[in-house]
Amino acid sequence: MRKAIGVDLGGSHVTAGIVGDDGSILGQYEQDIEDRSFDAVLGAVKNVVDGALKDGKAKDAVAIGIGAPGNIEPRSGAVLYSPNFLWTDAPLGDRLRKEYSLPIFVANDARCATLGEHTFGIGAGTQNFVLLTIGTGIGGGIVSGGKLLIGNRAGAGEIGHHQIRPTDGFICGCGKRGCFEAQASGTGLIRHAFAVAPSFPRSKLLDRERDKLGSKMIRRAAQVGDAHGLAAWKNFASDLALGLANIIAFVNPEMIALGGGVSTAGEFMLESVRDRVDELTTMVPRGSTQIVVAKLGNDAGQVGAATMAFQGGLTPS
Ligand SMILES: [Zn+2]
Numbered sequence: 206m207r208k209a210i211g212v213d214l215g216g217s218h219v220t221a222g223i224v225g226d227d228g229s230i231l232g233q234y235e236q237d238i239e240d241r242s243f244d245a246v247l248g249a250v251k252n253v254v255d256g257a258l259k260d261g262k263a264k265d266a267v268a269i270g271i272g273a274p275g276n277i278e279p280r281s282g283a284v285l286y287s288p289n290f291l292w293t294d295a296p297l298g299d300r301l302r303k304e305y306s307l308p309i310f311v312a313n314d315a316r317c318a319t320l321g322e323h324t325f326g327i328g329a330g331t332q333n334f335v336l337l338t339i340g341t342g343i344g345g346g347i348v349s350g351g352k353l354l355i356g357n358r359a360g361a362g363e364i365g366h367h368q369i370r371p372t373d374g375f376i377c378g379c380g381k382r383g384c385f386e387a388q389a390s391g392t393g394l395i396r397h398a399f400a401v402a403p404s405f406p407r408s409k410l411l412d413r414e415r416d417k418l419g420s421k422m423i424r425r426a427a428q429v430g431d432a433h434g435l436a437a438w439k440n441f442a443s444d445l446a447l448g449l450a451n452i453i454a455f456v457n458p459e460m461i462a463l464g465g466g467v468s469t470a471g472e473f474m475l476e477s478v479r480d481r482v483d484e485l486t487t488m489v490p491r492g493s494t495q496i497v498v499a500k501l502g503n504d505a506g507q508v509g510a511a512t513m514a515f516q517g518g519l520t521p522s
Contacts, residue, residue: 208266210257210307211511213314213503214250214273216241216289216341221253222504223263224511228325230504231262243295250297251304258305268308270514272317272506273297274344279359279518282311288378289342312519314338314506316362319346320353320519321509322462327500333458336499337364338465342378343386343448347456353519365390369447385451388444391420391467397444398423398437408433424470442477449478450485453494464499471498 207226212219216238223232234256236249250271257263275287282298284290298311319328319336328334334348345364347354354361365386366379374383375396387393395418402411410418410426410433426434449461463474475496483491501508513519 207515208263209511209514210254210263210266210269211317211507211509211514212250212254212269212271213317213506213510214246214271215314215506216274219246219249219253220503220507221250221257222507222511223257223260223266224508226515228321228508228512230507232257232260233507234260241290243290243292243297246290247297247300250301254301254305266307268310268514268517269301269305270317270510270512271297271301271309271311272314272510272513273311274314276358276360277311277313279312279355282309284311308514308517310510310513310518312510312513313344313346313359313362315344316346316353316355316359316519317509317513318344318464318501318505319348319362319509320512321505321507322464322499322501323348323353324512325501325508326505327462327497328460331458331460333456333460335364335452335456335458335461336505337452337461337463338499338505339390339463339467340465341390341392343390344465347458349456349458355519364448364452367448367451369444369451385444385448389441389448393444394420394423394437394441394467397440398433401433401436401440404436405433410434420467421469424467424473428473438477442474443481445474446478446481446485449482449496453482453486453489457489458494460495460497462497462499464502464505468498474498 234253274289284295338344343365346362370383375387377384377387427438
């Protein structure tokens with residue numbers, strides 16, 4: 206079996222997986238990221254890659270794939286813009302090529318996760334597939350006609366930054382108002398909870414310090430029928446459904462998979478959006494897009510980055 210190293214670089218930690226060409230993960234090396242400066246993050250990436258390469262299971266690894274947040278120049282692997290790290294023109298690919306003799310490929314983390322879910326996960330066998338990774342933000346990737354869409358400047362699939370509430374929405378990390386990501390991510394759910402809080406002065410959710418309120422607490426409160434939790438969840442689900450219906454109008458996929466942290470809400474989340482998505486679907490047959498929970502979980506990014514490494518880029522070279 207051929208092996209590659211697949212690295213998933215996130216805002217708070219980085220993981221390097223030793224991945225077989227059947228999509229299996231043979232070993233994983235992780236490190237937390239506290240300092241988000243380029244040199245510190247580069248050091249963390251090197252640590253986990255070194256750990257993986259020293260592992261006997263990585264013997265004869267053929268290449269290294271890195272999924273990183275932001276807009277990434279495919280040839281050089283430079284991170285042109287990453288609001289998560291506050292980097293511009295960070296030469297991630299070139300600096301890693303100085304360290305390793307293996308071929309290095311760098312691409313957007315959500316695009317890598319989409320490649321992983323489409324090749325080895327819930328999207329396997331589909332021709333038209335969309336993955337959304339819903340966590341602190343919303344990442345996306347689109348497979349159309351069996352091929353991952355890259356776009357003119359590697360920006361296809363930035364679904365998180367289409368505006369769904371440009372006049373009354375929350376401010377997004379990208380600077381716009383009411384982006385899908387600002388409204389329907391885990392962070393969005395928290396903001397919805399604060400937005401409706403004045404109507405629930407005795408809410409148990411407000412018994413803690415403001416920065417301690419997490420999206421999971423709100424979802425759990427909604428699941429047990431707490432009025433404040435339900436009101437926040439209803440607004441969140443309404444915005445999520447709006448974005449999903451827009452994706453159906455643009456891409457007409459046979460499947461949209463929801464991955465990332467918030468997707469642990471599973472069936473509860475799917476049930477909250479299905480009817481509304483159907484109502485908002487007008488020009489294609491209703492119900493013709495399956496909305497499902499992704500399968501590879503947190504491994505999708507590593508598996509996809511390794512898949513990119515095997516095939517020599519996000520799309521086969
Ligand atoms: Zn945005």
